Amino acid sequence: MAVIMLLFMLNMYKDKKKNIAILAGSVILFLGALGLVRDQKSTVGDVLWMKAMIPHHSIAILTSERADIKDPEVKKLAEDIIKAQRKEIAEMKAMIERLENEK
Numbered sequence: 001m002a003v004i005m006l007l008f009m010l011n012m013y014k015d016k017k018k019n020i021a022i023l024a025g026s027v028i029l030f031l032g033a034l035g036l037v038r039d040q041k042s043t044v045g046d047v048l049w050m051k052a053m054i055p056h057h058s059i060a061i062l063t064s065e066r067a068d069i070k071d072p073e074v075k076k077l078a079e080d081i082i083k084a085q086r087k088e089i090a091e092m093k094a095m096i097e098r099l100e101n102e103k
Contacts, residue, residue, distance in 0.1 A: 002022055002023075002025075002026040003023055003026045003027070006019060006022055006023060006026075046095075046099055047096055047099050047100060050092040050095060050096050051096065053092060054089055054092055054093070057085040057088055057089050057092075058085075058089065060081055060085050061081075061082050061085045061086065064078040064079075064081045064082050064085075065078075065082060
């Protein structure tokens with residue numbers, strides 16, 4: 001974002017050294033963040049992954065429960081999603097507890 005803003009407002013900022021520093025810093029920050037996202041195996045393990053997935057599954061449950069569904073086939077699909085997501089959340093919580101107790 002900083003790169004885009006700087007490029008659009010280049011005439012407003014006359015100090016070329018600062019502009020280059022901002023551009024270089026932004027590029028380095030972007031590449032570093034991209035590297036971390038691509039290499040999540042070193043930052044996200046089993047427990048952290050499951051802890052991140054529980055809210056994701058919970059959102060699927062909330063969305064399915066709150067949807068104004070009329071079609072019986074779609075309603076059945078939403079009910080199946082709710083059931084499956086609750087089961088998977090329970091499984092993840094049990095695995096998290098087991099893995100944390102093994103430490």
